[in-house]
Amino acid sequence: MNEDELRAALAKIDDPAGSGDLISSGRASGIVARAETRGFVLDLGGLSAEAAAKLKRAVELAAPGARIITTSEAPPPKPPAPPRQPHEQPAPDLSHLGRIVAVASGKGGVGKSTVAANLAVALAQSGLRVGLLDCDIYGPSVPTLLGAKARASGQQGRIEPLEAHGLKLLSIANLTPPDQAVIWRGPMAAAAMMQMLTDGDWGTLDVMILDMPPGTGDIQLSLAQKVKPAGAVIVSTPQDLALIDAEKAIAMFAKVDVPVLGLIENMSTFVCPHCGERSDIFGHGGAKETSAARRIPFLGAVPLTMALRAASDAGTPAVYSDGEAGDALRQAAAALREKLEEPDHAADE
Numbered sequence: 272m273n274e275d276e277l278r279a280a281l282a283k284i285d286d287p288a289g290s291g292d293l294i295s296s297g298r299a300s301g302i303v304a305r306a307e308t309r310g311f312v313l314d315l316g317g318l319s320a321e322a323a324a325k326l327k328r329a330v331e332l333a334a335p336g337a338r339i340i341t342t343s344e345a346p347p348p349k350p351p352a353p354p355r356q357p358h359e360q361p362a363p364d365l366s367h368l369g370r371i372v373a374v375a376s377g378k379g380g381v382g383k384s385t386v387a388a389n390l391a392v393a394l395a396q397s398g399l400r401v402g403l404l405d406c407d408i409y410g411p412s413v414p415t416l417l418g419a420k421a422r423a424s425g426q427q428g429r430i431e432p433l434e435a436h437g438l439k440l441l442s443i444a445n446l447t448p449p450d451q452a453v454i455w456r457g458p459m460a461a462a463a464m465m466q467m468l469t470d471g472d473w474g475t476l477d478v479m480i481l482d483m484p485p486g487t488g489d490i491q492l493s494l495a496q497k498v499k500p501a502g503a504v505i506v507s508t509p510q511d512l513a514l515i516d517a518e519k520a521i522a523m524f525a526k527v528d529v530p531v532l533g534l535i536e537n538m539s540t541f542v543c544p545h546c547g548e549r550s551d552i553f554g555h556g557g558a559k560e561t562s563a564a565r566r567i568p569f570l571g572a573v574p575l576t577m578a579l580r581a582a583s584d585a586g587t588p589a590v591y592s593d594g595e596a597g598d599a600l601r602q603a604a605a606a607l608r609e610k611l612e613e614p615d616h617a618a619d620e
């Protein structure tokens with residue numbers, strides 16, 4: 272079934288809210304059909320549980336094998352109204368997830384996922400109930416970093432997060448076969464992330480860490496708008512290029528009124544595993560300067576070490592070890608916890 276055929280099949284189904292068919296009413300959107308992958312977003316907003324289940328069955332029959340991302344945030348289907356802007360949509364109730372912290376970077380490859388995973392484990396070690404959602408749909412790395420690659424189970428539309436290192440975690444890699452590349456466009460990717468947040472059986476958490484996709488594009492903006500995190504942590508290397516992109520990430524969160532809780536400099540200094548000599552491969556101290564210039568707390572500098580790379584590849588968080596990188600990550604987690612416990616942020620709970 273190609274994209275046109277998929278669209279035609281969906282256009283044959285009436286919108287249960289009585290406003291045309293699923294395509295003309297916008298209830299089915301984000302249609303993708305490429306190679307072996309096809310899927311779309313199905314909005315169940317405004318429908319009773321019974322009507323939603325009936326519609327889902329009809330859609331599954333009309334588009335067999337398609338991946339259906341369900342959401343319930345549609346503008347009311349009737350009467351026709353101008354489409355709502357994302358910031359006008361009702362926010363889902365995520366209060367059981369505690370304080371949500373988005374760990375972001377403007378640039379890819381700066382070690383954002385490594386930092387996010389280690390912060391999450393360190394916060395769990397400090398006694399908090401922690402969740403970690405890998406929002407990088409195109410390059411999920413949390414399952415590797417934490418050695419949690421099993422398939423997540425689920426029933427009746429709920430998803431059971433995996434448990435590892437004292438926290439709960441979920442990644443698109445826990446939901447899709449390992450060899451299947453995800454090719455969704457922005458809106459679908461953001462909807463999939465929201466679904467993992469809202470349909471995950473996370474229980475009651477103190478902190479939910481979001482490992483954001485790298486960059487400052489539509490997916491990042493849409494997630495930040497919908498989730499409204501209590502704050503963001505920006506990860507950057509000290510390199511000018513990375514810092515310029517980090518500034519873009521700071522600006523993006525400012526645009527959606529999400530406070531930046533701090534900046535972490537990663538790959539700060541290279542520590543030679545043989546002689547212990549220190550070299551500033553990407554420069555040094557740039558993130559601290561940016562923090563000062565932007566009046567953003569500086570949460571710490573994590574060195575570039577062989578031990579951290581090896582621990583990440585082995586799925587063993589560096590915060591378990593006494594190495595320099597592990598120490599720095601534990602200190603950054605403690606500094607983040609302090610920020611979260613400041614009255615301004617604690618009030619977001």
Ligand SMILES: Nc1ncnc2c1ncn2[C@@H]1O[C@H](COP(=O)(O)OP(=O)(O)OP(=O)(O)O)[C@@H](O)[C@H]1O
Pocket residue numbers: 376378379380381382383384385386407410412484485537538539573574575576577579580581583584596
């Ligand atoms: N401080 C460090 N010392 C040594 N290796 C590191 C360090 N930080 C990250 N790495 C390694 O760098 C690689 C990239 O890290 P990571 O996947 O965390 O980056 P990212 O910014 O999340 O990338 P993406 O662009 O996929 O979001 C990984 O192999 C990781 O183990």
